[in-house]
Amino acid sequence: MIKLPDLPYDQDALSPHIPKSLLEFHYDKHHKAYVDNLNKLIKDTKYEDKDLEYIIAESSGPIFNNAAQVFNHAVFWNSMTPDYTDPEGPLEAAINKSFGSLDEFKEKWKSAGTQLFGSGWIWLVQEGVDLVITPTKDAKLPNEGMPLLVMDVWEHAYYPRYQNRRPEYIDAFLKVINWKFAAENYDE
Ligand code: MN3
Numbered sequence: 001m002i003k004l005p006d007l008p009y010d011q012d013a014l015s016p017h018i019p020k021s022l023l024e025f026h027y028d029k030h031h032k033a034y035v036d037n038l039n040k041l042i043k044d045t046k047y048e049d050k051d052l053e054y055i056i057a058e059s060s061g062p063i064f065n066n067a068a069q070v071f072n073h074a075v076f077w078n079s080m081t082p083d084y085t086d087p088e089g090p091l092e093a094a095i096n097k098s099f100g101s102l103d104e105f106k107e108k109w110k111s112a113g114t115q116l117f118g119s120g121w122i123w124l125v126q127e128g129v130d131l132v133i134t135p136t137k138d139a140k141l142p143n144e145g146m147p148l149l150v151m152d153v154w155e156h157a158y159y160p161r162y163q164n165r166r167p168e169y170i171d172a173f174l175k176v177i178n179w180k181f182a183a184e185n186y187d188e
Pocket of ligand 1: 026030073152154156157
């Protein structure tokens with residue numbers, strides 16, 4: 001039985017960038033639906049008592065899609081914070097080395113998010129000493145490296161608030177991006 005993880009903040013905590021109406025809908029409806037679907041799909045299968053990481057690694061098709069979406073959304077909630085602060089220390093140095101500056105990172109992130117066609121995710125990934133921006137389609141996770149944070153660019157992530165203006169949603173995400181979470185995942 002896979003559980004819906006708690007949101008790490010109140011549903012209105014990211015307002016006005018990610019308003020409560022958007023977060024509520026995204027978490028209570030979409031994320032919960034992936035959890036419910038997954039539990040139905042794994043009932044009476046070899047995955048029933050396994051943890052999410054195992055299911056993602058070993059499954060395919062609808063079970064993989066729902067399991068990966070459960071995982072990706074949990075990372076996504078943690079990739080945002082009501083208490084934005086710029087990256088510091090080793091993570092800041094890695095951003096400057098890999099992207100030139102924080103502003104250049106933001107431009108590249110926005111460009112990657114805008115250019116991803118259809119539904120998917122934009123990941124900040126550590127590959128060795130480098131940071132890279134990796135887009136993935138649908139429910140997929142990056143094939144290599146350590147994900148530091150992720151942004152949901154499925155239409156359901158922004159349409160109710162931003163309609164077709166995905167770049168505006170990405171600007172909003174960048175105002176609440178959780179660099180402390182990324183730093184926790186970053187291996188110096
Ligand atoms: Mn979503």
